Amino acid sequence: MPGSYGTETLQGGERYRLSFTVGGLLASQSRIIASLFIDNGYCDQFCREQPDSIELGEYVTLVRKRAIDENVLGIRTQSANARVVNEVLKRLSTLSDVEIRFLADQDVALSDCRALMWVSMCRYYAIVGEFANEVVRDHYLLGDLSVTYEDYDRFMIGKAMWHPELEELSKATQAKLRGNVFKAMDEAELVKRKDNTLLPSILSGSVASILGKRPESFGFFPMRER
Template sequence: MTNTSYGTEPRGNERYRLSFTVGGLLASQGHLVAGLFMADGECADAAPDDELGDRIAQVRRRAVDENVLAVRTQAANVRMVREAIKRLSALTMRELRHLADADTPPRDCQALMWVAMCRYYALVGEFANEVLRDRYLLGMSTVDHGDYDRFILAKAMWHTELEDVSRTTALKLRSNVFRAMAEGELVDGVDNTLLPSLLGRTVTGILEHRPESFLFFPMNEH
């Protein structure tokens, strides 16, 4: 994928992508927009491991023009579609097909959109692996804002852009990560209790093609 604004964020980037301030997990929105990609003939015929490439612009335009996400205002519609497509760009065609399928269980959609968020935003993926999953494996029962703040403080030693983020934006980023985890049933939305991930057979089989994806979940070694 030639546009560096899309696709999985490489580990070791000099600067993190830090635009995950809206939308939470976007599971239902991702399902709807993935359906538009699958309605595109080229996407439907693409190889399972392909990514979205040049098809992004036309699907984004259609999603906005038709207000597929049923968002009230034009500005919010554009923002939500853009965010959903960014995350979907980190999924393979195999993953997108399952996400778009009308018969796919909601839990599978949640899992795939969490993977999409973790791949697109390396900071979120590292938090999922290094904090969310590690705390589960160590037998700890919760993950809270303090854990996130300590994680960010440690990362800021190597990523000065984290120090440049305003307090308001930093709080939005943290809030959106915890909202996404709650919507993905990774933590309890009330008390942040860790909820073990019990992935279904189909989505597990799909993610086995990218086994590093399992590192984003509070679960034992796969």
Template sequence: MPGAYGSEIMREGQRYRLSFTVGGLLAPQGRILASLFMADGGSSGDLHAPGAELGERIACIRQRAIDGDVLAIRTHAANVRMVREVLKRLSALTERELRYLAAAGTPMDDCRALMWLAMCRYYAIVGEFADEVLRDRYLMGMPTVTRGDHDRFILAKSMWHPELEELSPATAGKLRSNVFKAMGEAGLVEKTDGTLLPSLLGAPLTAILECRPESFAYFPIREH
């Protein structure tokens, strides 16, 4: 499906993707499917620039992941939803990032950071919140990020994006909860009170992200 894969690049009049109602960060699931993709051959890399995102290529393992129930999800419908969601997010990573995510020796903290990066790239509204609120508050020395901060951010964005105004209270609450769940699982905030936690990206991951330095804007870290 055109436009369903890779980073969401916002243009005038474009509506935000707002389907992140599943699961939070999905780091364990992301690592499993990344490993499956690499074991399946991934790609030779010869035809793709090192910084190019996987895009629709990642979808090649979708049916295999579902049929094999590699995520060990009880019902078929839930399995399909989860595989689809994880693959959409992985599509926004580069092959080098995906290889690092799949590698057995990669620290879990770096895997979580990569899945946060994938979520921020695939869902522009999440990436903008990370850049404009999460990181800004950290740089300004503010100790927390709250659900009220998120509500104010969404309200401001809704002036240009009517799809945000059209969200039901239940859906808006679910989206907000999943953003905070993902941030907590990624170790960016304390799960209990929203205290900001500086990101400590591993040296190998930092070197990988140097290829796309805008990626650092999604984390509570000082200017890189």
């Protein structure tokens, strides 16, 4: 989907989205904002107006003003609040109405929400999804049960051959992006951050059923083909 929202699908010469410097998975925050989307009836509106669309895309921004004005995330400063809300909305934009409803359901286990938000991060940021599929999952399939910063760095060097924007990043930004990916993987229980041990994913039946509608999503987890 072109623009600032929805799953990132790169075509020739396009640059990676590289703004994943905030907050790890943001699962708890995403759950709150997904609930706003449901409460305002926007999921129903979306289904009526765009019945053939898979993702909510920029529809999620309909709750942006309320989320910021009411400070539903309880963040101290307005600038930080807006930054986190915007990041959450970007990731939620890759989800379907079914996935949003699932995320907003307070009876759903937090571990399931984290799995879904890992998927949303991988969809929105193609470079994260490629790392998950080409490094994390491949390590698991090959029996190498660890993923390290060095693995990430080698992966990024390889991608930089075709994406010069990766070489333009400062060392500080590179470190922040890398740290946030590993933080997200730790929160999603894919990797033990303390010793970089890879943890096989065992998705709940509910999550597996939802992701089955877009089976490429299973490739973001250290697991075998379903």
